[in-house]
Amino acid sequence: MSATEEPTRVVVVTGAGSGIGRAALDLYTERGWNAVAVDISPAGLGDLADRPDVAAVVGDVASERVNAQAVATALERFGRLDAAVLNAGYGGGGPIEAPGALDRLAEVLTVNVLGAAAGIRAAAPALRQSGGGAIVVTSSVSGLRGDPSTWAYNAAKAAQINLVRGLAIDYAAEDIRINAIAPGGTVTAMTRSQVEHPTFGATIARRIPLGRWAQPREQAEAIFFLTSPAASYITGTVLSVDGGLSANGGILLPPAGPGEPPG
Numbered sequence: 001m002s003a004t005e006e007p008t009r010v011v012v013v014t015g016a017g018s019g020i021g022r023a024a025l026d027l028y029t030e031r032g033w034n035a036v037a038v039d040i041s042p043a044g045l046g047d048l049a050d051r052p053d054v055a056a057v058v059g060d061v062a063s064e065r066v067n068a069q070a071v072a073t074a075l076e077r078f079g080r081l082d083a084a085v086l087n088a089g090y091g092g093g094g095p096i097e098a099p100g101a102l103d104r105l106a107e108v109l110t111v112n113v114l115g116a117a118a119g120i121r122a123a124a125p126a127l128r129q130s131g132g133g134a135i136v137v138t139s140s141v142s143g144l145r146g147d148p149s150t151w152a153y154n155a156a157k158a159a160q161i162n163l164v165r166g167l168a169i170d171y172a173a174e175d176i177r178i179n180a181i182a183p184g185g186t187v188t189a190m191t192r193s194q195v196e197h198p199t200f201g202a203t204i205a206r207r208i209p210l211g212r213w214a215q216p217r218e219q220a221e222a223i224f225f226l227t228s229p230a231a232s233y234i235t236g237t238v239l240s241v242d243g244g245l246s247a248n249g250g251i252l253l254p255p256a257g258p259g260e261p262p263g
Helices: 019-030 042-048 064-078 101-129 151-174 192-196 200-207 216-227
Strands: 010-014 034-039 054-058 083-086 133-138 176-183 238-241
Touching: 010 019, 010 064, 010 101, 019 034, 019 216, 034 042, 034 064, 042 054, 054 064, 064 101, 083 101, 083 216, 101 133, 101 151, 101 176, 133 151, 133 216, 151 176, 151 238, 176 216, 192 200, 216 238
Parallel strands: 010 034, 010 083, 034 054, 083 133, 133 176, 176 238
Antiparallel strands: none
């Protein structure tokens, strides 16, 4: 590499085996980045084994060791780190009076909140070595408002958002930007049965002003933007990528689109 040539940028993506994480991984590598893909499922990373632009790390993001391993892999394999996409998450809810409800809450908080904190803690020193960088946490519109029977997930995603705000302030002077996206309903392997349900998927879509569920690539584009130079003055914010869902108070349905039934 010549003195004037820009180095290839490097990103860590957690939850990269499927859904939004895989869409983000694909988008970064298509645009010339090298990447470290992290997922708890070996099967989700199996197709990456022979790619020179991707290194795979299998493990649970709630573990400090796994987060440290992901960053160390970026430095050892590619020589630097420019961004981290902390996308891995875990859902949960049900009746709070049900047996085991608080144990389930602890699990959801551990993966979503502790996992994001551990990811930021691991990535920050490497980003500092690169002269700055960006971190994006995948939160949810469920962190901005409540959902029936989803209190544990609501609590965890809300905690992620204020984690991002607080740490963005702490790291701003070092040009390490930390933001979150808040996806709305997105078509992934986990949600496909909901999307394709004869009534549920259409009911949710009618409450979204844009009238449809998101594709993972649309979430990935928002993530990429927040780690790009185009977002160089954005830190400590949460970007709703939800088709207008969080703008809707929910009392009345948005206007129906062309050809849609009115209710």
